[in-house]
Amino acid sequence: MRILAINGSPKGERSNTWRLTQAFLDGIAQQLGPDAMELRTVCVRDVDVRPCLGCFSCLRNESGTCCLHDDMQGIIASRVWADVTIWSFPLYYFGVPGPLKNLIDRQLPMSLPFMVERTDGVGNGSHPSRHDMSGKRNVIISTCGFYTTEGNYDGVRAQFDHMCGKGGYEEVLCGQGELFRVPELAERTDAYLQIVRHAGAEFAQGGITASTKEELAKLLFPRKTFEAMADASWGISRETGQAEDEAISFTRQMAALYNPASHDGTDRILEMDYTDRGVRCCIVLGPEGATVVTDGSATPTTSVHTPFGVWQEIAQGKVSGVDALAQHRYSVTGDFDLMIRWDDYFGSGADEEPSQPTDGGKEKPPVMLAMLIPWVAFWTAFSISPTLGPAITLAACAIGTVVLARHERTVYDTLSLAAVLTLVAASLAGAPLPTLQCASFVAFGLMWLVSALWFVPLSAHYVKGSYGGNKALRNSIFLNTNRIICLVWGVTYLASAVAALVAPQATALISELLPVPAAVFTVVFQRWYPAHVARG
Ligand SMILES: Cc1cc2nc3c(=O)[nH]c(=O)nc-3n(C[C@H](O)[C@H](O)[C@H](O)COP(=O)(O)O)c2cc1C
Numbered sequence: 001m002r003i004l005a006i007n008g009s010p011k012g013e014r015s016n017t018w019r020l021t022q023a024f025l026d027g028i029a030q031q032l033g034p035d036a037m038e039l040r041t042v043c044v045r046d047v048d049v050r051p052c053l054g055c056f057s058c059l060r061n062e063s064g065t066c067c068l069h070d071d072m073q074g075i076i077a078s079r080v081w082a083d084v085t086i087w088s089f090p091l092y093y094f095g096v097p098g099p100l101k102n103l104i105d106r107q108l109p110m111s112l113p114f115m116v117e118r119t120d121g122v123g124n125g126s127h128p129s130r131h132d133m134s135g136k137r138n139v140i141i142s143t144c145g146f147y148t149t150e151g152n153y154d155g156v157r158a159q160f161d162h163m164c165g166k167g168g169y170e171e172v173l174c175g176q177g178e179l180f181r182v183p184e185l186a187e188r189t190d191a192y193l194q195i196v197r198h199a200g201a202e203f204a205q206g207g208i209t210a211s212t213k214e215e216l217a218k219l220l221f222p223r224k225t226f227e228a229m230a231d232a233s234w235g236i237s238r239e240t241g242q243a244e245d246e247a248i249s250f251t252r253q254m255a256a257l258y259n260p261a262s263h264d265g266t267d268r269i270l271e272m273d274y275t276d277r278g279v280r281c282c283i284v285l286g287p288e289g290a291t292v293v294t295d296g297s298a299t300p301t302t303s304v305h306t307p308f309g310v311w312q313e314i315a316q317g318k319v320s321g322v323d324a325l326a327q328h329r330y331s332v333t334g335d336f337d338l339m340i341r342w343d344d345y346f347g348s349g350a351d352e353e354p355s356q357p358t359d360g361g362k363e364k365p366p367v368m369l370a371m372l373i374p375w376v377a378f379w380t381a382f383s384i385s386p387t388l389g390p391a392i393t394l395a396a397c398a399i400g401t402v403v404l405a406r407h408e409r410t411v412y413d414t415l416s417l418a419a420v421l422t423l424v425a426a427s428l429a430g431a432p433l434p435t436l437q438c439a440s441f442v443a444f445g446l447m448w449l450v451s452a453l454w455f456v457p458l459s460a461h462y463v464k465g466s467y468g469g470n471k472a473l474r475n476s477i478f479l480n481t482n483r484i485i486c487l488v489w490g491v492t493y494l495a496s497a498v499a500a501l502v503a504p505q506a507t508a509l510i511s512e513l514l515p516v517p518a519a520v521f522t523v524v525f526q527r528w529y530p531a532h533v534a535r536g
Helices: 016-032 072-081 098-105 154-164 177-181 183-205 210-217 223-233 246-256 308-315 321-326 342-346 368-384 389-403 411-428 433-453 458-467 469-474 476-502 504-513 515-535
Strands: 002-007 038-043 084-090 137-143 170-174 268-274 279-285 290-293 302-306 331-334
Touching: 002 016, 002 072, 016 084, 016 137, 016 170, 016 177, 016 183, 038 072, 137 154, 170 183, 170 210, 177 183, 177 223, 183 210, 223 246, 246 268, 246 279, 246 290, 246 308, 268 308, 302 308, 308 321, 321 476, 321 515, 331 515, 368 389, 368 411, 368 433, 368 458, 368 504, 389 411, 411 433, 433 458, 433 476, 433 504, 458 469, 458 476, 469 476, 476 504, 476 515, 504 515
Parallel strands: 002 038, 002 084, 084 137, 137 170, 268 302
Antiparallel strands: 268 279, 279 290, 302 331
């Protein structure tokens, strides 16, 4: 496939639209294989294409030669050479930018001078083509600055309907185009570019499908969010019309990303204290939206103390917020819950991990009950009745497995089941109960203890759902919190094993009492430790 890509943005390579065009070309190349695609590009900004003089000399001479001798002759040759022309341009005053319009006008030598009937219902009158352009395809790729493309491209479409025949072109049009140059929003814009890549692959196969067109038409961000970000991006206060500190406009843009659906009935006030600039401002997170307060009148519930550059690096994804916190590059005081639920408050939603398809729908997250049922059944059933113990334990394990079948199973669910089945088998083989109870505490304790040294500690599997899902498993503070909790539980159960050895008659009491301090520790520590690290 021979492709001519015309970059009509005055920004050249730095064009937002060109990023979409490159993604589209990537999609074509992936689909066809790089050898099956020949590409020529024209950057309108860099070529010498003078405006048409309107002299009609090109129509007057037999060869259709223009009287202006510049780069246009080569561009016309490429238009004739190409199977596909991609017109890549920003929307300027609801049309194509001036230099690109010049280039379009200068295509007059491609036409013969004679008048012919227009048969596709687009306007009246036409000129026949001097070249065989049948079967050639056109694509327009464009971004615009307003929140939507809807209603803004009627002029462009009218122009291309005349040039290519009614609807005789594919289009990739995207509003909020300036967001493609904002590194902080790359998660969302990269997701869009991925759809454009897919559109390119489909185009290479025949045409962009209706479902992809639907995806392409979706807004990058809701109108309100986008417009608040756009307004804040100029660094000029809307109220006073005066320039304001870069850190404040940055905070306003951050506030624009607030998702009011995350409001849980309590207003929170996040203070951004840019320590290197002496600038403090608060974002009031209410049920309707976020407001930025710069006059010091708001009392923060959570304060982030950070150099501006560090916060920018985090927002741009150059460094993880958790790692920067662990390295004490910034600190947090006040209610740390807001930081834990940061993605709920400010996430774009584009970073959600795709759910694992299973039979008939989503698999539910793992539950600790699945790991605990075999152990609790063993300890309870055998202490009530050593004779019925095996049967009751097996029944409880079977029921637990069936009831929780839709939950994702962890390695610890499987290990627990295997360990308890081994204990039941040992009891049926005649092993004495005190030995089995002691062995069960050792096995249970070791499982926690060893997991604390493993990549993902045991408890992390079961609580990750409350901390952003699998993303939490890359969070060193989350992992360390769980590591310490697992150590405590491991030691507790190994201590239970020792106590059961020393005082076998009190085994039941020990197994009930020892976990109590561990449970209290878990509840307190899981809140205290992350906040402690955050305070620096
Ligand atoms: C002179 C000028 C006129 C513009 N006119 C419009 C317009 O009519 N409608 C619109 O939505 N955006 C308009 N924009 C915004 C651009 O279309 C938008 O910023 C686009 O993403 C720039 O793309 P580029 O980086 O590929 O040049 C205009 C921008 C400029 C500089």
